[in-house]
Amino acid sequence: MKKIFFVLFALVLIFTVKSVEAVTPTSEPTDTPVAKKTTPTPTAAAQDAQIEKIKDLVASRVAELKLVDKRGVLGYVKSSTNTEITINGNRGEIKSDVDELTKFESPSDKGSFGISDIKSGDLLSIVGLYNKETERILARFVSVASNIPENIEGVVTAIDPKNYTLTIATDDNKKIVVNVETSTKTSAYQDGDTLKSGFSKIDVGERLIVVGFTDKTDSNQINTERILHFPGMALSSNLTKYKSGK
């Protein structure tokens, strides 16, 4: 009977020890494992604590990297305070936080440009760290985006060869005067090829894309940098009414 008791006791002991082993983390390989295991000195304990601290730091940094993403956004300023800029981008409102590390830049105001110079309606480019959880961007670089041209598509409704201007109608029935300058690069897309073209080759009723900047004195005029026109290409249903011009 005693033998049976002894065997059962041994079995229970073995299984208990195995279960504990399964949940105990594997020990770290060290140069002097025996010394460490037998008499843990205060230095070893401090080292362990330091290792744990580093592990926590790495873990939190990994989590942070997954949560944060480098992004560049563009939009018109809706509002701005000393710590926050809200812009309207092409996919809606974007809120960005500003701190002491944020750098500000404006091509027209080099050196002294800061957050106090930002006005409602300014076109800003913000590069920074986007937090996917808060959906806010921590701005690192804020610059006035004066290099973004207007990109307008429409149909030619009138040509003024005397003043080198075109009048175009857009999809939303807006009429815009296009100033063609000597520096304007004109191209034509026809039969799968993009060819060099000129002002005289543009016809009324033709579809075209105009890239340029709004005239400072007249917001209804565009000073053109590039024109790409499409001889023979069909117009969209919204623009077919302008096929014959006015």
Added chain:
Amino acid sequence: MRERILIVFIAVAIGLVITTLVFFLYQQTKTIPQKAPAGSAIENTPGTSPTPQVGSSYLSVDTPADQSLSDRRLIQVKGKTHPEDTIIVSTNQEDVAAKPTADGSFTVSITIDAGANMIITRSIAPSGEEVKDSRVVTFSTDDF
């Protein structure tokens, strides 16, 4: 009395064995659920109409992702549209026209400007109807 103690002891031993087995089995079959990253809906946002429909224009731009940063001036715009459409990609600097392949996919190499760029991709159908996709790509070599 001895028999009772023995039965209790055996029961405890069997219980421990079963618990250990269940624990090991659970540990081996446990799967960690893959949590979808927050904000993934706005990451690499595909084109405006991802579902191709017969008879109507569609455009799906896969790269570059909207609001992405690029450390190269020459980028590739990749996507899919109807094979018979014409693709026009415009940046601050240039316009590039292209024809998609037989399966409708297209790749256009285009130059971007320093700073922010608006990449406008148009897919124009032979009927004249078009689909447009606009996204922002910023050229930046800054480390932050």
